[in-house]
Amino acid sequence: MADTEPTPADGEPKISKRAAEKEAKKAAAKAKKEASKQAAPATRAAAEPVDPFKQGWLKGVYNEKPVADVQTRFPPEPNGYLHIGHAKAITVNFGFARSYAGRCNLRYDDTNPAKEEEQFFTAIKDMVNWLGFEPARITHSSDDFDRLYDLAEELVRRGKGYVCHCSAAEVKRGRGGPEHGPRSVCKDWSRTVEDNLQDFRAMRDGKYKAGEAHLRMKQYLGSKLKGLAENPALWDVAAYRVKDENYHHRTGHKWKIYPTYEFTHCLCDAFEGISHSLCTVEFETLRPAYNWLLEALDFKQPASDEKGPMQREYGRLNVEGTILSKRRIAMLVEGTTIPPVVRGWDDPRLYTLVALRRRGVPPGALKKFVLDLGVTKAIANTATHTLDASIRTYLERTVPRLMLVLDPIKVVFENLPDDYLEEREVPFDPKDKEKGTHKVPFTKVIYIDRDDFREEDDPDFFRLAPGKSVGLLHAEHPISCTSFTKDSSNKVVEIKAEYGSHLSPGKARIHWVGQSAAYHSPIKAEVRIFHPLFKSSKPNELDWKSGGYYDNVDPKSEIVHPDAMIECGFEYIKKNAPWPKEEGEANGMAAKSSVRFQGLRTAFFAMDSDSDEASGKVVLNRIVSLKEDSGKK
Ligand SMILES: Nc1ncnc2c1ncn2[C@@H]1O[C@H](COP(=O)(O)OP(=O)(O)OP(=O)(O)O)[C@@H](O)[C@H]1O
Numbered sequence: 001m002a003d004t005e006p007t008p009a010d011g012e013p014k015i016s017k018r019a020a021e022k023e024a025k026k027a028a029a030k031a032k033k034e035a036s037k038q039a040a041p042a043t044r045a046a047a048e049p050v051d052p053f054k055q056g057w058l059k060g061v062y063n064e065k066p067v068a069d070v071q072t073r074f075p076p077e078p079n080g081y082l083h084i085g086h087a088k089a090i091t092v093n094f095g096f097a098r099s100y101a102g103r104c105n106l107r108y109d110d111t112n113p114a115k116e117e118e119q120f121f122t123a124i125k126d127m128v129n130w131l132g133f134e135p136a137r138i139t140h141s142s143d144d145f146d147r148l149y150d151l152a153e154e155l156v157r158r159g160k161g162y163v164c165h166c167s168a169a170e171v172k173r174g175r176g177g178p179e180h181g182p183r184s185v186c187k188d189w190s191r192t193v194e195d196n197l198q199d200f201r202a203m204r205d206g207k208y209k210a211g212e213a214h215l216r217m218k219q220y221l222g223s224k225l226k227g228l229a230e231n232p233a234l235w236d237v238a239a240y241r242v243k244d245e246n247y248h249h250r251t252g253h254k255w256k257i258y259p260t261y262e263f264t265h266c267l268c269d270a271f272e273g274i275s276h277s278l279c280t281v282e283f284e285t286l287r288p289a290y291n292w293l294l295e296a297l298d299f300k301q302p303a304s305d306e307k308g309p310m311q312r313e314y315g316r317l318n319v320e321g322t323i324l325s326k327r328r329i330a331m332l333v334e335g336t337t338i339p340p341v342v343r344g345w346d347d348p349r350l351y352t353l354v355a356l357r358r359r360g361v362p363p364g365a366l367k368k369f370v371l372d373l374g375v376t377k378a379i380a381n382t383a384t385h386t387l388d389a390s391i392r393t394y395l396e397r398t399v400p401r402l403m404l405v406l407d408p409i410k411v412v413f414e415n416l417p418d419d420y421l422e423e424r425e426v427p428f429d430p431k432d433k434e435k436g437t438h439k440v441p442f443t444k445v446i447y448i449d450r451d452d453f454r455e456e457d458d459p460d461f462f463r464l465a466p467g468k469s470v471g472l473l474h475a476e477h478p479i480s481c482t483s484f485t486k487d488s489s490n491k492v493v494e495i496k497a498e499y500g501s502h503l504s505p506g507k508a509r510i511h512w513v514g515q516s517a518a519y520h521s522p523i524k525a526e527v528r529i530f531h532p533l534f535k536s537s538k539p540n541e542l543d544w545k546s547g548g549y550y551d552n553v554d555p556k557s558e559i560v561h562p563d564a565m566i567e568c569g570f571e572y573i574k575k576n577a578p579w580p581k582e583e584g585e586a587n588g589m590a591a592k593s594s595v596r597f598q599g600l601r602t603a604f605f606a607m608d609s610d611s612d613e614a615s616g617k618v619v620l621n622r623i624v625s626l627k628e629d630s631g632k633k
């Protein structure tokens, strides 16, 4: 509709802008209704569940190699906690296998001895299970160290591997370029097989220190071939290197040499019978090197994906507004010269999977988010608030509702007897009868949120104020404030009020919690409300090297309400968790945070791991606000 007032044509009755808008709205609503009637059969068809793995790019990947026994793998390096990006990798690899009736392995890509710790192994498997997937097999690249070593010798025997003693600078020089001229091979390139074998064994037996010797693959550096040879991933990259700090958590000090990613990954894929090796786009340039090694050792036919594993690459999931790098999160968790700024790797302000779980994000919401963004070769760039919006929509349909008062003020009804009790039957979700109902007590004393009261009335304020009435959600009659009292710090501590049908209904309805020992109401709780950890919307651009990020940490990123109150329906919600009941959590991976609910007019909440059943301590985390601006009302 145009902004300007319409000019009526001569002779036509002049209608006001408001009336015209009303008419237009009516007509639009009618048209929409008509359209939806006509479109009903098509809409119903569209509502049939669509398997996202059998659409678009993923379907194309399957069609390139439509085998009966689809086998994929999720191959994290066990050097830190998984983050939201990994939720995409897990969903893609496990989901693809599931859709095509195949299997997916969890493979710990543990070829880097210095960085791996037991805690990460357990946490990674937990997250896969929590997301609702069960690995067909759990493997470790290190399980195959013997076999990998034998194949490295075989590569040498086939004249396709050589031990090189160049320094890093010499290797760089050999790669050529504007500074170094044409690419060239070093003197070690033409050593005999026997010589190379002996020297490789010497590497294995500890004759060399780190950097003094490498086993390199004889790819294309010495070749005159154009095309493939332009790819630096094929310039005789290292297959094995010596590690001085060589203790490995599974093989101990057995090995002084360790295989590189380029040597290990494709071979482990072949050992495990992987049909579709799905990884992120930054590995695309490595695909020719992946195929080169498989072909060199007869695990694949040249220029064919029929035999052996086929690597294909999808776009990473990048989330702006937070940091995902393990190194940076470690700085926040452990502190360096600066004190730690978060509670741990699972601090709900982080985007590690353990943190998202602790915050209360349902695993199904993460998977849906990943798939809704789409799986293609394009990088999926998104922002934390887009993720929040998606989680909000997911929770809206799936979790029950309760009344929770964040910052309570006591309300005493002067016109009710001390033992007044109205038992109200309240649905857990008015739009979903299946979730059932529960009983809450309406009593002489109730608690309302401080935000819902003003000491001085204002015509634009529709809730409780002296002389003003307001409706109560789930109660029969409205209430009206007669007076209030304050403490020495000028804080309102008690409101005197009336309740009954004689009062004006008011223009809004607010939430409340009744006080009744018989109903164990209210339940006290500490509520933590989270906001972005950094003031900057681009925290990756902060100064991480010299600690400049610290000043950007928002001290208001966690606000604690220590005296919140929840109505007694919470007990039922707790006993009947997980909400929603789906895959991982329903199958035993439910943490305390699977106790989720919508606090009416407030936010979505989940129980925090700091809660303690024995002492009755309840701590809640805000999962997301009800609206994007985090404001209620
Ligand atoms: N942001 C992301 N989006 C999608 N997939 C990812 C993302 N980050 C990692 N992956 C994939 O997850 C799998 C296991 O990753 P791994 O932990 O080895 O990766 P990484 O790149 O070291 O992760 P980090 O981002 O923590 O450095 C790999 O296949 C990798 O491609």
Ligand SMILES: NC(=O)CC[C@H](N)C(=O)O
Pocket: 075, 076, 077, 109, 261, 265, 278, 279, 280, 283
């Ligand atoms: N091909 C892949 O998926 C890569 C996995 C490997 N762990 C990495 O370094 O990221």
